Amino acid sequence: MTTDHDTKQAKTGATPSCCEGAAHAVDAMGSEDGNHAMAGSAVAAGKGAMHTTNQHCACASDTPSHRGRLERIFDTLRFGKMPSQSSQDADCHTGTTHGKEPVGQTSRRVVFVGNPNVGKSTLFNVLLGASARVMNAPGTTVLVERGRLDTTGRPGVPETSAGIWDIIDTPGTYSLMPQSPDEQVAAQAAAGLDGMPVPDALVAVLDATNLVRSLYFLAGIVELGRPVVVALSMNDLARRQGDAIDPEALSRALDGVPVVPIDPRTGEGTDLLIATIASSFGGTPLPHGLRHAHVGSDAELDQMVRDGADRRFDWAAGIIDRIGLSGAGHDTGSDRIDRVLLNPWLGVPVFLAVMYLVFQATTTLAGPMQDWFDVTVRGWLTDGIDAVFALFEPAATGGWVHGLMVDGLLDGVITVATFIPPMGIMFLMLSLLEDCGYLARAAFVMDRVMRALGLDGRAFLPIVVGFGCNLPGLAATRTLTDSRQRVMVGMLIPFASCSARLSVYLVLAYAFFRSTAGVVVFGMYVVSIVLILAIGVLLRHTVFRDLEPEPFAMALPAYQWPKVVALVRSVLIRLWGFLRGASSIIISVIIVLWLLASIPATAGAGSFGDVENVHDSAYGVVADAVAPVFMPAGFGDWHASAALITGFVAKEVVVGSMSQSYSISGTDDQSEQQQGQGALGQKLRESFDRSSHGHGRAAAIAFLLFVLAYTPCLATVAELKRQFGRRVAAGSVALGLVVAYILAVVAFQLLKLVM
Incomplete structure (x- = not known):
């Protein structure tokens, strides 16, 4: 059982290790036994590190400065001015109007809050389903989900x-004292600050396997x-852990x-949750030992947060005692699995195998x-x-x-439909990794590698996925909790060479470098x-100058079997x-391209269409x-x-477009090697040699x-805009064009000297 001594040790920061410092910031208080993972070396330590109810605390750095920054997680809060009571009452039932948010009056506003990985977003999706919309919080790039639930006629x-x-549904946060824009938005939504309407009710999703931190x-939420x-949530896992x-x-115990x-x-x-929320709109009790916060300025709020931290720690410890929860640590299945997956020698190979x-x-x-989709479905619809047209004439x-x-x-x-398989498979893989608990571990395994870019380990997954297809790679950025990291990784993913580009590489490599085509592609x-x-x-030293590597601490959820229904949903x-x-x-863009190709530009070219x-x-x-x-790059040919x-x-149509422009038919059923060494390859060599004045191989590389x-493709641009x-x-499109042009020109000008 958690003792008062344990509580005081955690809240004063009098702990000898980084993970115990992180436990101060993340777990709030500790038990006597457990594991921790240090992402810098992917070491899974044994007994003695602080965690609660067998849910691990993982920290990314054990330097004194980082430990001090971790301990300051509970020392700062950067809210805007608290609205007056009159403004709160006026805005209480008004929806925020920004971006794609629904506009209009709603009867009640309910905000979901909770720590990361507690099932908050899954619960939100169960309630709202496909009617939910992902949008940016006002004035930020932080993603929040919003939906409208009709409770008319609901039982209870x-x-x-x-x-x-x-x-x-707000981003996951460990406290109301934000250390990132995502946590800032979560705190503002819960408190009704910075232009956000005051909620009529808050739903605090708590993790039963880590109740101390959750309490x-x-x-802070109750106050x-x-x-x-x-x-x-997760009471079934807590039951299996005893x-x-x-x-x-x-x-x-909560009065x-x-x-x-x-x-x-x-x-x-x-259903019971909805009925309980409905009955709570009139008010819920304030537990003994807590007090409502009435502040009118940032300074007062900061002072209230600092002064109330010890009281909240003591209150949480008292609740644990009142419900008779045992805090004694014991070795769990998750502990045994983590000895392998977080091992400094085995963790990285296992992660790379999963990514493969x-x-x-x-x-x-x-x-x-x-x-x-591209052949069969297109044929059916065509x-x-x-x-239908033959019926008329x-x-x-x-x-x-x-x-x-x-x-x-x-x-x-059909172009949109062809993205359904890779996107669906990627979403399925992400959901599997998230639900089973591995995705959080992967972040710590790769943390040291990504810190050189000012990112944490979670950023590695979207980039790796981007080498398969940029679109699901962008979708995978949803696993990043910091919106600044999400934007930066989103701008890097288009530079990951996706599989669609491979067909272009192969055709030109076989056309110009037959014996060394594999080397060129590699x-x-x-x-x-x-x-x-x-x-x-x-980007880190220009646009994202303030994106410095932060101490990386998060709770590692227990491993569990994913639910099929939840995965499908x-x-x-x-x-x-x-x-x-x-x-x-x-x-829309494909129709515009068809329109341009259908308008005759010269006399005798034909009629429209x-x-x-x-x-x-x-x-x-x-x-x-x-x-x-493109003349300076050696391929200034139409x-x-x-x-x-x-x-x-779409990069998939580059080779087909070349075949059409050269009036070469019958290439659809040929391999890239056959096309590169056949009629298309011959036309490419002639065209590139002509436009580059005899330096066709250099122009091909450019x-x-x-x-x-x-x-990479229009779908990627659409996803960038959506997210x-x-x-x-x-900005991403402009960056790609500038980098591509400079790279092509420099490469051609240098290579033509030796090719």
Whole structure:
């Protein structure tokens, strides 16, 4: 059982190790036994490090300065001015209007808060499903989820409380004293600060396997003075560990604060939770030993937080004693597994093996399904459209309306559909790794590597995934808790050489470097890695100057078997969010490209929608206009520029665009080697030799480098915009174009001296 001595030791910071300092900041107080993981060396220590209820504390650094910064986690709070009571009352039922947030009156506003990895977001998704929307908090790049829940007619919900509830899911945080923009947003949403409406109720999701830390967090939430309902998660794991929590006993110990046991993975307890929230709008008790916070300035709030820390620690220890929870440490299955996965010698190889499986899944498994959409489904839909047009007039299948439907709209829809397999597989793999508890461990294993860029270990996963496909790599940035890191990693992922670029590498490598084609392709991946590191250092010292490596401490959740229903629900919700956000942009741009290719630009080129030679269309005019820009890079030819324009939509179409522009047919069923060494390869050699004045091999390398570095595809741009906003997406595109152009020009000018 946790003793008063343990409590005082944790809260005063009188602990001999970094992890115990981290326990002060993260676990709030400790028990007598457990494990900790030091990410800098991936060492899994044995007995003696502080943790609670067998949930590990992991810290990234054990230097005195970092330990001191960890201890200051509970010493600072940077809120805006607390709204006056009148303004709170006025805003109490008003939704925030920013970005894509729903606008209008709602009857109640409920905010979900909790530590990371407690099932808060899973619970939110169970309640809201696909109706939830991911958006940026006002004035930030921090992602929050918001949805509206109709509680009319729900069992246990009185008419006075029923209606449309505005539900907000905030980023996970360990306290109301933020150390990152994400934690800042969570604290502001809970307190109703900085323009955010004051919530009508707070749902504090607590982890039953680490109740001590959760109770300290709850103390700060309760003292905000809003109605609070406790959603107790992971009680099944606590029961297997011998520390099951009695919800009724906990509620009595909290002097009547309602406690509802829930299982976010199955949805168990959600109906009771909704009914309990509805009955709490009138107010919930203030537990003995806590006090409501009434502050009117930042200074008063800071002082209140500092003065109240010891009291909250003592209160949490008292609750543990009242419910008779044993704090005695014991070796669990998670402890035994972590001795392998966090071992300094085995941790990194195991992590790389897991990443290899993720990489293979998003490329190898997705490939056949993408082909099915691109060939089979396209064929079915094309035949259907042809049949419909034939009903009106047989000649109609050759008109511009038919072309718009098949080559414009349908092509856009199929392009979007081809991203469903890799995105779905990536979401599935991420959900599996998250739910089983491994993803948190992976962050600490790779922390030392990523700290050179000002990032923590969690940033490694999205970048690795990006080498399979940039799109799921961007989706994987959702695992990063710091919004600044999320933006920076999002800008680095487009430089990861995805599998779609590989077809371009192979065709040009076989066309110009037959005997050493493999070396050239391997070199592209090496350049990609170097680019990511170089651009990362550049961004850290310019745009992200304030992004310094922080002491990295987080609780490691217990390992558990994922629930199939929860996995499917999570994948479908995330996949639908991607389709809803990216499809309109992709389809619109593809229709615009079709329109340009359908407008005749010269006399005798044909009619609208029936241009005989694409070079004689508006698309060809644009390609001709762009071509001179690439003269310093050695490929200032309209064939190359046209391929790069279509490559902005998807790199998969670059080779096909070249075949069309050279009027070469029958390449669809050929391998990249056959195309590179066949008629297409011959045309490429002639064209590049002509535009580079005899330095075709140097121009080919420059072209490959440009393909590597510039915008990977339109879907990636759409996802950047969806996650980070217009400015970040535009900045990423501009950065890619500038880097690609400089790289191509410098490479050609140097290589032509030796090639």
